[in-house]
Amino acid sequence: MLSYKDFDNGTVPAWCPGCGNFAILDAFKKALLELGIEPYEITLVSGIGQSSKLPHYLKCNGFNGLHGRSLPVATGISVANHKQKVIIFGGDGDTYGEGGNHLLHAFRRNPNIKLFVHNNAVYGLTKGQASPTTEFGRRTKAQPFGSLSEPLNPIAFAIAMNCSFVARSFSGSPEHLKNIMKMAINHEGFALVDILQICVSFNKVNNFEWYKKRIYEFNADYDLSDKLKAFEKSQEFDERIPLGVFYSNSRPTFEKNIPVIKDKTLVSMQNFPDITSLIC
């Protein structure tokens, strides 16, 4: 019988006290426990950022790679061994900034990967610069005239690209977050969960009170595969911020589309073939 401590590797996280990352880690462990997934069955992939340290604080297989490159690494892992549950933890800078091109193409490929984005609308690890989700006009030391770019709306972007599972949760709503994570893990296909997260050190605007005033949990009253309805819902992000699943579809995964790995994993086929037929 699995227990919570089976996922605990005893490392003390190097996060600021009060950081939203703790709640995300906790919700994830609980989600795995409730789904009965064992540590060796998952491979966590991450890039660079405070969020990306998460795999170090949990028992699992893992690859903590370069800034913004977790998606290609995860895609390679998932194609090589589609029996593994491949899950990415990244931040808004890692995923939407440095890794933007990969995200765009992950939407297109639809690999069976779950992408959990710790979205705190600020660069934490590099100490306070604007991120792709920072609101227009916010001043920082690196943006003396304020952030002069429109913030990215990851939910709308994902829906527009037909991402097969699109959801939003909040690090301050642990039960909701855990349930959304479970749904994402159970979903077959590429799942983006944008997790609103507070940064106690560098984001003084979008703090706990700011979110608590705005967020509300919704259960879509429309068919989740209705792109237009989902898109409409995705535009809501001012006075009221909806948490929940915005959109999902069941199109074939990237792995399912590759005939070579239809019946067996690529890992199980590792061998040295006879190449006589190639010499002619």
Next chain:
Amino acid sequence: MNYTIRICGEAGQGIQTTGEGFSRLFSLLGYNVFSFQDYESRIRGGHNFYQITFGTDEIYAPKKFLDLLLTFDKKGLEYKNLLRDDGIAIYDADYLKKSEHDEKFINCPFRQLLNNARLKSIFENVVSFALVANILSIDRKYVYKVIYDIFAGKPEDIIEQNIKAVDIGYDFDVKRKVNLPASDSEEKILLDGVKGVGIGAIGSGCKFYSAYPMTPSTGVFQYIGTHAEKFNIVVEQAEDELSAINMAIGASFAGVRAMTGTSGGGFALMNEALSLSGMTETPIVILLSQRPGPATGFPTRTEQGELLYAIHAGHGDFPRVVFAPGDPLECVYLTNKAFDIAEKYQIPAIVLTDQHLVDSLYSYKKDLKLKLKNKDYRLRSADFENYQDYKRHKFLDFTKKIPLIPLAVPGNSRQLVFTDSDEHDEYGHITEDGEVRKRMVERRYFWKIENIRNEISLPKIYGNSDSKIVLIGFGSNLGVLKEIANNKEISVCAIHFSELFPLPLKENSNEFLKIISRSNLTICIENNASGQFQKLVESEYGFKFSHNLRKYDGRPFNYDEVLEDIYAIL
């Protein structure tokens, strides 16, 4: 004896297909064949040529002078200066709207003849192919066979029209005939660098190949793609080179042999992940198919300008191997060795080719049997269970020759596999500990460098090793080095390096060092401007070359010009 044909015309006129047809024909007849291509970076128009040398001698390098010129464009007429005294040039004066009065020229109205036979002008290649075969007194049944081979599986009427075009070419009265000496009549097989690397990769158990298309590496990407289904390989066109290499690293981490391929510009994008492979000790093979740079350079031409880049690319200290095969067979074996060393030492391995090598065809004996070294260095399933406390990055005493802890396949056991691009401990987890860092550097850098060097083969020596003239080069200049070593005019010793980094140990390289130390005429030959190979060899072995030949016009060295250059030095 050898005989050289150059076929030229605009891109889109089927120059490459005709060239390949000739290569097949001569190898079918049992001649040795070497052919290379020269083309522009455009889909249609411009000027391309395809040059084939065949004969009873062994041939490995381009020739300067031509025996037969077949041209479909006016630009090709300019090569008449390269024709030998008894050379022949064939063209269509009507189509080119230009008359040549030199008696070497044969005017064949290809388009008119095709028109008379109610065939489309696209068959002018086939007519010319047959015409040349007839001039060379080759029986038309061999041309039929090549046509049947090329068009195998195509509709009946297409084959019929091609055969009709062959007959038009044979029935044209050429008046001049060439009688070729008999070949050894044993059919040859043809390989180019693309096939060489592709066969090497597939035979080494490559299961994942990701790339972004970039000339001249794309051929290998497509070759592996063509054979993906049969050999259970996943081939993915990544969104960019950053993704291509990171995907391959992911696949390798998960337990399969993985490769990526690119050219200079793409390799520049891969540099960060090259370091990632070094840091996480994830094996990966990278094909770096050079073209002239910097930036996007001369996209379809040749250069050896990335040797020092391949050796130094990536940030931080980590070992890698760099192999530069000299011909298609070396492409097979060194790609195989790259996979083996990458897996054995958990490092990135670079296979350095160039446009000239990947696009050139070499002939080999039909009974060519390849022996590859294939050993699985990974822990899988049951054997993985025996490691009760699996430490993926276990410390190693770098003064001892104990092997690395094998890589384990995640998910194959309850043991966990973890790694990190940050400095990490023995389990692969982040650390800030200075002592751990020191021991990791000793494992990752010193231990590997020390051991890898012992695996590197010595350079090959050709020609007269007592000669005072020593010509030294690497990679795709193997052909020209071998031919110069075989020349009957002057005695030359040629030394060829194909395993370039790390270079072979000094104490084991005695023969090479002995040869160069007693020669006062040491010539370094390479296709770049800055003498990268010369710098590498001089700094590693501590001697100075007396001369160098450097070519950087985007074209390969040819036999005749190298011989002329050696005479100029003498």
